[in-house]
Amino acid sequence: MAYKPQYYPGATSVAVNRRKHMSGDVEKLREIADDDLVMILGHRAPGSDYRSTHPPLAEMGEPECSIRQAVEPTPGAKAGDRVRYVQFVDSMYNGPSVPYVRSYSAAINFRGVDPGTLSGRQVIEARERDMEEVAKFQIETEMFDPALSSLRGATVHGHSLRLQEDGVMFDMLDRARLEQDGIVRMHKDQVGRPIDKKVELGKPMSPQEAAKRTTIFRVDNVAYRSDKEVIEWVHRVFDQRTKYGFKPE
């Protein structure tokens, strides 16, 4: 019987959503044009070439190496791209994803990625074109909401602050705004530099939709203590790590 990954325990919608994010089987909700993505990432000008740190691998005359033969390089590695980042921030008020699940999602579903997980932000570093693929995937799917998640290279504390009166996650650098037509647009790139044109991120999810799709436990939505299986699983992890240190077997 083929192995079927279980990804995550639990019976609540939050647990189900975590499994979806981790499996990569997420719903596509919007599209972002390649040039728009490049603009808000802020690493290069739209249409410009990728900067490289070494010649394409095919031109480098690589040594005989079984690992190199076994592992197909990613497109970015093949081309010699530099390593760049995308950094997501998710509000704790039913933001669609959470840092650890974003990291799991990237590591499980993409190759050549280096996810970093913090409390307010989640960074994915990879060869530039590979990183853009991950970023596009996450922005276009239910892993992203224009109001409750955001691309922020710095000042990420909005994740835990009260929402603005318009329901958008506070941003000290005011990178994205909900405009009068109900669309959220980015005025600045990830690190807060003004960009040449506004980039449309789409309409925010309704509060009900966000509550349904979120991957964070909250007492006013899906309470953590209501998912007995998740807590039991945490206890099991704790038990085993503790006992292993006491008596490794």
Next chain:
Amino acid sequence: MAADRKKLFAKHLEIKFTKEHGTNKMEGGKITDMVGKYYRLGVDQNPRKLEMKKAGQEIAKKRGLVGYNPMMHCGGIPLGQRALTPSFVSGTDMMVEIDDLHYVNNAAMQQMWDDIRRTCIVGMDLAHETLEKRLGIEVTPETINFYLETLNHALPGGAVVQEHMVETHPALVDDCYCKVFTGDDELADEIDKQFLIDINKEFPEDQAAQIKAAIGKTTWQAAHIPTIVSRTTDGAQTTRWMAMQVGMSFISAYSMCAGEAAVADLSYAAKHAGVISMGEMLPARRARGPNEPGGISFGHLADIIQTSRVDPEDPAHIALEVVGAGCMLYDQIWLGSYMSGGVGFTQYATAAYTNNILDDNLYYDVDYINDKYNGAAKKGTDNKVKATLEIVKDITTESTLYGLENYEKYPTALEDHFGGSQRATVLSAAAGAATAIATGNGNAGLSGWYLCMYLHKEAHGRLGFFGFDLQDQCGATNVFSYQSDEGLPLELRGPNYPNYAMNVGHQGGYAAIASAAHAGRGDAYAVNPLVKVCFADSLLPFDFTAPRKEFGRGALREFMPAGERSLIIPAK
């Protein structure tokens, strides 16, 4: 006990988040609101920031070189895009500016560290044996008193024995002195009261009995070298300065020959054989001498803090004061400055001792434990619950769920602890200290700390930052490790313990857990009775019975430190 009990943080968060402070326009609303108004007023909304801005401008003008300028933040977007709010020091009603909880801006914090760094404990018995057995000199209470009078002249920098000597000005070193203590009540009665730390007077009766039984008939000197000396040199200087002056005082008080061989024995006793530093020397890669913060074990810090002798019936309070002291010393000064540099650790560390959020969580836990485990959180040894993994899981899980739900029900509490590392520290300190109080076992409390981290991470899908999380993912494995270098009792671990060396935000919590285990049992001390007695002394500038209140006084600019040098500088 009920989950909807009055929250200890409610009053302070209401003032912080629904009342205007300075001109921040934070008027109205509720602390449970999920939506806030953001006026983006910048630094001018806050009185202290305004004062700092003005100072920065004056300094630039005076020296012709720019300095502090809040508009340099984020390329011209200053702090204060959200409301800048003050904080309350937990356990007090002292409202302070958060800038004033940085140790640079807080004289009380500086003095707490000064008072620890400049302190060492020196045994008298080895020296007395040398005098009596080797030299045949009689040692009596009278000679001890005379020696102590000599030492209190010499320790600050007064000359003895030698002629035409440079001396330090007494007004610059007036915080320097030496007292003695002993477990021998008969000898204590004979010591001049000005020199004595009276165990019977400073400690409750049951604690005094424990301490005297541990110390026995030995006699110890609590020596505090001048703050100004310690600041100019380092912690390792403390025993050297002390030993030189102790040696000279013995020579003078007992009319010894300055060059006789027995002096070397006295010197060896004072410098090595009979001396206790507050902190151990660190290995070369961290390269600090004794009496620097990285070498101060959690047990020593638990003993340095004196709340246990003035409020022994409230183990939670004792642990909370150790949290405050530990977060300040280990996070703000040790990790924040010695190890890392920068100023950011303060914002992080203060979460554990401001606005009563941790206090609320821990006192909830105390109620929970007392209800479920028949008063196990009360002081005592017969009422403790057995330290098993099942107990750790039960108490820690309840504590963590309660704390997490507070952040979810009170968005202002979440906003106050806007970094996940802040929340993680607070939640785990509560869970760990509660488990330690209930079981009387520090390592059971530490186990609770790590379970709390796991639970927290899965609830919110986030925890702290890379390095923070790494250490908490693997920490459970070393709590009861069979390997001695990993499974050390918590009291003997310290900031330099494997995996703790860059363990930001944890070490105050660890010290509190060590303290909580013993406070829960009603122990007079956590690991070293000598350290506990040494700091049971109201003559020290910093009041170690109430560190959080002292930090508040420092922030309000009410604390008078030692080691000031205004005597020798031009008057302003």
